Amino acid sequence: MNSNSNRLIFRVRCSSLGKRGITLLGVSSRALPKELFGVEVVVGWWKGDGQRWIFWFRFGLEKVQKALLQSDVQSKYDKTPVTVADYGSQAVVSYILEKELPSMSFSLVAEEDSEDLRKEEAQGTLKRITQLVNETLASDGMADVLPLSVEDVLVAIDNGKSDGGPHGQHWVLDPIDGTKGFLRGDQYAIALALLDEGKVVLGVLACPNLPLSSVASHNQLISKDDVGCLFYAQVGTGTYMQSLDGSKATKVHVSATENPEEASFFESFEAAHSMHDLSGLIAKKLGVKAPPVRIDSQAKYGALSRGDGAIYLRFPHKGYREKIWDHAAGYIVVAEAGGVATDAAGNPLDFSRGRYLDLDTGIIVTNQKLMPALLKAVQESLKEKASSL
Numbered sequence: 408m409n410s411n412s413n414r415l416i417f418r419v420r421c422s423s424l425g426k427r428g429i430t431l432l433g434v435s436s437r438a439l440p441k442e443l444f445g446v447e448v449v450v451g452w453w454k455g456d457g458q459r460w461i462f463w464f465r466f467g468l469e470k471v472q473k474a475l476l477q478s479d480v481q482s483k484y485d486k487t488p489v490t491v492a493d494y495g496s497q498a499v500v501s502y503i504l505e506k507e508l509p510s511m512s513f514s515l516v517a518e519e520d521s522e523d524l525r526k527e528e529a530q531g532t533l534k535r536i537t538q539l540v541n542e543t544l545a546s547d548g549m550a551d552v553l554p555l556s557v558e559d560v561l562v563a564i565d566n567g568k569s570d571g572g573p574h575g576q577h578w579v580l581d582p583i584d585g586t587k588g589f590l591r592g593d594q595y596a597i598a599l600a601l602l603d604e605g606k607v608v609l610g611v612l613a614c615p616n617l618p619l620s621s622v623a624s625h626n627q628l629i630s631k632d633d634v635g636c637l638f639y640a641q642v643g644t645g646t647y648m649q650s651l652d653g654s655k656a657t658k659v660h661v662s663a664t665e666n667p668e669e670a671s672f673f674e675s676f677e678a679a680h681s682m683h684d685l686s687g688l689i690a691k692k693l694g695v696k697a698p699p700v701r702i703d704s705q706a707k708y709g710a711l712s713r714g715d716g717a718i719y720l721r722f723p724h725k726g727y728r729e730k731i732w733d734h735a736a737g738y739i740v741v742a743e744a745g746g747v748a749t750d751a752a753g754n755p756l757d758f759s760r761g762r763y764l765d766l767d768t769g770i771i772v773t774n775q776k777l778m779p780a781l782l783k784a785v786q787e788s789l790k791e792k793a794s795s796l
């Protein structure tokens with residue numbers, strides 16, 4: 408990394424080689440001047456005449472994370488937080504994807520929408536987002552289309568709005584996953600995936616605060632220079648990880664351990680998102696010795712894909728329905744690294760049913776060897792919990 412530029416971006420290249428499929432070509436990163444810290448995703452595709460199109464986008468998220476104002480954080484209808492960075496990130500990704508993929512009918516299943524931003528009291532927030540989006544696009548040399556108006560930004564947020572489903576191609580975006588982690592200064596991820604005929608075929612997971620070394624051991628002092636991971640996976644070709652500073656990508660694999668005593672497990676930092684008592688019971692039953700590693704966002708899938716730990720347990724409280732953007736990119740990152748993700752009954756995760764994952768009770772992720780024992784421990788623990796109520 409160049410010493411004058413302590414900021415960096417990443418670039419993901421994809422192309423569609425077949426008639427439909429979009430194929431990941433590779434990922435590159437490069438350092439940028441200080442003020443332009445961001446994340447860049449480049450996706451391209453082959454047109455019929457063999458010409459490859461490439462597009463990219465970049466977010467200034469690190470900068471925003473450090474300088475969030477109280478007014479930049481709002482509460483959604485379900486009381487979960489959303490920030491100017493979530494909206495801004497979605498507007499930029501959606502704007503660029505739609506603009507650069509004119510040959511593809513643009514369908515995007517994304518977490519945020521513009522409804523709350525259209526209210527009178529949100530006008531200050533909307534101005535901030537518009538400023539952020541314009542700064543981001545300007546730094547990407549898109550001066551010819553700038554500045555976007557507040558209405559342009561609202562339209563961009565809702566671009567291609569779709570519920571996904573079993574047919575066609577749909578992008579799936581969580582513009583900031585782990586917003587609570589983002590607000591705390593902890594882990595968060597930008598998660599983009601592509602569904603083709605109901606299956607996840609491509610996933611990119613950027614984890615700007617994830618250490619490059621294992622997060623399974625607790626007593627590490629991590630220097631700021633040693634964080635920032637990009638995971639990407641394409642169906643049939645494996646999972647790769649690289650540092651956001653542009654180092655060469657390495658192929659990653661889930662832990663090969665068969666011994667639960669050696670396996671540490673991940674779960675949400677937020678107890679409201681996953682029942683910590685239940686995962687504790689499961690881990691104990693399985694014979695896991697290490698304490699849980701609690702981190703926010705799909706960074707858990709990334710960490711698991713490179714073998715930091717061997718198990719991810721997620722048991723939302725009753726009534727919560729999981730959304731596809733919270734899992735699609737992470738799922739393929741783990742699956743292509745040799746892992747398995749199922750619900751608590753052992754059913755594979757089904758991304759073809761629209762915005763929600765239709766699940767039996769929870770999500771469990773591990774390697775092929777540990778899955779049977781884990782599934783047994785999960786089912787016994789669920790029974791025990793139910794009979795104690």
Ligand SMILES: Nc1ncnc2c1ncn2[C@@H]1O[C@H](COP(=O)(O)O)[C@@H](OP(=O)(O)O)[C@H]1O
Pocket residue numbers: 487518581583584585586587588674675676677679680681702703704705723724727730733
């Ligand atoms: N009550 C709840 N139970 C389970 N998941 C929840 C939840 N409330 C919010 N979430 C989801 O949990 C995600 C974060 O997961 P994690 O706990 O692994 O960091 C959130 O993503 P966002 O931060 O993108 O909104 C949100 O979609």
Ligand SMILES: [Mg+2]
Pocket residue numbers: 487488489518586
């Ligand atoms: Mg959210």
Ligand SMILES: [Mg+2]
Pocket residue numbers: 581583584585732733
């Ligand atoms: Mg999320």
Ligand SMILES: [Mg+2]
Pocket residue numbers: 493518581582583584585586
């Ligand atoms: Mg989100």
